[in-house]
Amino acid sequence: MGSLVRRALKLLLPGLLMALFAPSVAMAASHEVREHFTADLVTESASPAAGLALTVALHITPRPGWHIYWSNPGESGYAPTVAWTMPAGWQAGPLRHPVPSTLVAGGLVSYVHEGDTVLLQDITIPAGATGMVPVKADVDLLICNAGTCVPDPVTLDATIAIGSGQPDAAQARLFAQARTALPAPLQGKASYRADARGVSVFLPGMDAAQKATLFIDTPDAAKPVVDAQARAVEGGMVLTVPAGITPPGGALSGVIRVGDKGFAFTAERTTALPAPASPSSGLAQGFDAGFLVAFATAVLGGLILNLMPCVFPILSLKALALARYGEGNTKARSEALGYSLGTIGTVVALGALLLLLRSGGAAVGWAFQLQNPAIVGVLLLLVTAIAVNLAGVFELPGLSVATSGNKSGFVSAMGTGALAAFIATPCTGPFMAGALGAALVMPPIPALSVMAGLGVGMALPFFLIGFVPALRRFMPRPGNWMVTLRHLLAIPMFATALGLAWIIGRQGGVSAMTMALAAALLLGMGLWWYGARQKAGRHGWPAFGVATASVALALFGVVAEPASAGSPAQADELHSVAFDTARLDQLVAARKPVFLYLTADWCLSCKVNEATSLSAPQVAEAFSKGGVTVMRGDWTRQDPKIAAFLKEHGRAGVPLYMWYPQGGTPQELPQVLTPGLLTALVKA
Template sequence: MLSYESKAAEPISPWVHNEFADIRLISSLSGTQGRSEIMLGLEFRLAPNWKVYWRSPGEVGYPPKITWEGSDNLAGSKILYPIPKRFNSFGLETFGYKDHVVYPIMARLTDKMRPLKLKAHVTALICGKICMPIENTLFLNLPNVLPSSTSFTYLLNRWLARVPKAVPNTCLKVLSAQGFTDNKNPKLTITVQSIEAIKKLDIFPEGPDGVSYGKPKILLSHNAKTATVQFPVKIRDNAQLVGSNLRLTMAEGNSLVERNVIITSGSTPNKLWSMLVPALLGGLLLNFMPCVLPVISLKLFALLQCSGAERRDIRLGFLASAGGIIISFILFGALLAWLKIIGLTVGWGIHFQQPLFLASMISILLLFAINLLGWFEFTLPRALAKLVENVEKQKIYCRISLVENFFTGIFAALLATPCSAPFLGTAIGFALAQGRIVEILLIFLLMGVGLALPYLLVAAIPSIGYIFPRPGIWLIVFKRILALGLLVTIVWLLTVLAGHIGQIWTLVISALLIIAVLVFALLRYFFYSRHSIWIGIILLIIVPAVVFVLPAPRNIGGERFDNTTRSENLINWRPFDLSEIDRLVKDGLLVFVNVTADWCLTCKVNKSLIIEADPALSMLTRRKVIAMEADWSKSNPKIAKYLASFGRYGIPFNAVYSSIAPGGIPLPELLSASAIKKAIDQASGLKSD
């Protein structure tokens, strides 16, 4: 160990000479009087091709360390690290400095009216073809006199200017930080955006412990203002990449920026086979989501109708309903594939954004309700009835033909599409983002099979139909109850329709529906059921016809991206605005986003029972939490594009943003208060319980 003591008046320590490096302490000021902080510097003068390390050295090495035992009037210190250079030796990626470097040190004084006496014990690792640890003690004394600049002030300021700043910077913005760990070659992908064309970008990631990063691959957008930087990752000691805090040091020209972000989970392009089970499970779980509550009455009624029937009749009826569901989903997939090919917006449940579709559903639902009330019997034309085997026999037992069962399945599929479910979003995201036409059709086929599984179960075990007694007076009463449930669904669809055509026209249509119901009730006593089909046809077309001739609703094209629900809320929801999110997180605020729609019952349930209920309500009404809501009730390509950026094509959808999670932390489709808390804790840099 070598040590030298400087003269009291000198603002430097003498050089300490090592075999491949000389080091010393320097000061930007000559005295301490009136100063609570003084900028010092640890200067290295290295032999050719030798280097010393940065704060995070990479895959090998360690940075210089200083202990100050024996110093006087020193309250504390902080070493600052200029932007490093990248080195690659023997396939190992390291970060540091060659030839010459000054590490700025901010020293805090205990008493600004006393001299500062420093004793710095320095340990460092210097490397060339070999690595050599060094250990030196440096002495520097600053008298208690009025401070003035020294000959080292300019040198220190020059190196201080190369220290990245953790302050808002409009030149470089981190869009996302995603970890991909679901294969043998994990990687980290950073997406950054610049206001000018990117020319020489470098990024140095740090953290978490046990994770190191290799040489990055940089991909630029067509205008060179967005860069995707991919790092190979080495993980040791079972370190957790996704969900961890990441410190990014970025250099692009004169822009030197530090950012703290959270690594979110990236989705490695999935293989088709890996999506088959999620598609099946997603369709099955769709049976239990709030949006399919109207369908449950149809399923239950179909089962009740067949109570006491022969096994063959029960099996055929439920197979017909399952066939209607499965074929409907195949057609959904074909339609979305076609829309994707021609470049239009695609998404799950987008048909509920069309007023004509809503009006048609209202008419069909009303026909079902009137049928359950016993005021309307849908009879097939004789020629078509002959095509259905044992139709007459079915009418005796199941009271419904195979064709009617088939269309009931189609109707159930249509009603089941406004919302998402666990696994369903993953499967749809794969199909619409990565899938080819055949893959899209296969995914939607399995989703349909999943939704049809309850029907297929009854078809496989017809004895389930014997749980209920044979049809009787009780069934007539129960049919009235089910009809009431469908009428409630009609009221809900009318409220959705009102958002498209306005309240006045919705009231007009409601009046027409009431008149039609009264006409059905009256004509039931004067006409036989064979005339009812014509009344049914008139009812089926009257509401869609009125909607069709109405002027096109305003803002259907989605010119506004900030539309939000207008109901009274427990949370002060702001209109959704992506650019506003950037500004808010730079101000240190946390942003919670809720994408919803009037036709998404699951969204309504989530908002009422989870988001606007404690404990989530307390978390979202804090002073530094901003809640934003986007309404996708109407077609809005910008919202569709926003969802697609997360690989989502349906709602509900929620995400949390902060300064360390600028790309957003998406929440699971099956929302819970614990999921909201976990995302908020991550966005706040805290460890969730």
């Protein structure tokens, strides 16, 4: 009898011990302490139900300064993987990561999880499962700090007791926090376009004014970057990142992080992304931080425009003219107000026309009117008239920029401000491109307000002189010296007229330039006749018939010659090739360095950069040694491809300088170039 009892206990005791201590054994096996992290395997339910999914958590707690990687690790590291050992019929779903962050180390951008990290995974339990079921998770983990990476696999196992499926209250907080850290589904239908230059993802409902980070889940589909290029489009925004080694083919998934929130998306491939945000998308929306930056930048750009050779003489003489109003403020304020209204009104009118044309589908940008040689011909006549006036050939009381001997007033000053604004349009100086480019994707009222900021900047010096008597007291008093100064300031205006004649020749050929110069000669003769009659005390109005004929000759006689198809790029020191988006994509895909610049003959800042930096011998030598392909786009005449490229990059006009390094991130360069800046690109 005793032997039978002993034999029964020998058979039953192991089973009883396993039943009593299995939970504690499972708990002990589910926790690992390593040198650089601790790992836990936690189940959401202590007794999951058969036929349902059980959520498990892989809880990794790195030591301070250490991190693990997201599902796409980026340019370094590798993502954690889990290999499960489970009974037949049990299935594990994909690992679900919290929203990642970016880490830059050694120039490489990685996507990581820092601090306490919980990865969730669903395990489907078959309907017939019963009893105590042992499972094992072999976790392949890479743990890194700023300078060291340690592959440190860990094995976690547990025994799952099939039961009612009641959630474990002790683990409820852990799983709630883990689910909160997961990216929320993005509302709306995302799409993307990929080419050799980059991957552009349309994200519906997102605001381009917010700082966003794009994480693409597919490794090598795009180059990891910290800041993606963002632009506002209809219904959301588009984020663009450089192309990767293997461009995506099918659907593209990922996460967009805005602040501490993340949104998961799946984007289908498309050939056309939504158009830039239409000005009609809201009349008064858009007055945000981005607007304030654009407005301030526009004001600064307008201030710099006053230094241009076609504007500075007018501003200088109008400012000196106010010195004669030292004994009273009323006249000075009247002229200052008139000049400001003329300047701001002209800029806003040009901006409104630009927005109207773009809303109708026209591929136009800032200074679009200068792509028409007839309009440039009219501008040539205006500049010629101002130059002849400054030279003392005639005086025009209503609109003169003279400083002595003529009566001036509100209307005169307003006309002068309008002229100054109009003839300043060939100039796209520093700070202007970003401001005007931002304005073109804003609703109408903010957009026009930014453009008004450009006029405010131009008018600000004259406005302050008119309204601040202390400034006028520091100005020299009128005298005969002003006549000499006035004649000297006619020189840059004549030089501007010569430059405009050259632009017409470039746009329309020798015949168009000849007709424009004939119109300017006819205008000069008419104004000389007017001045002669004026000095003799006679009415000069009959001479205006000649002036009117010159305008008609400019409008109808300056006709551009037909453009020759496939004309090569202009020969230059950099041996540039003609702008072509397909060729650009091929060069970037082949990992060839490319310097792209878009220019126009009527763009003064473009010509300055070309004369001082792009023609520098050291730049040509550096580009040649570095194997850089220089691509040049000429927007002197209308070109829809260049207009579309500018629009794609959020720019209102030229110049635009882009650097495509060998296999690196495209970089937009500043509008003021130096030889040192360009040679440094190759060295980098």
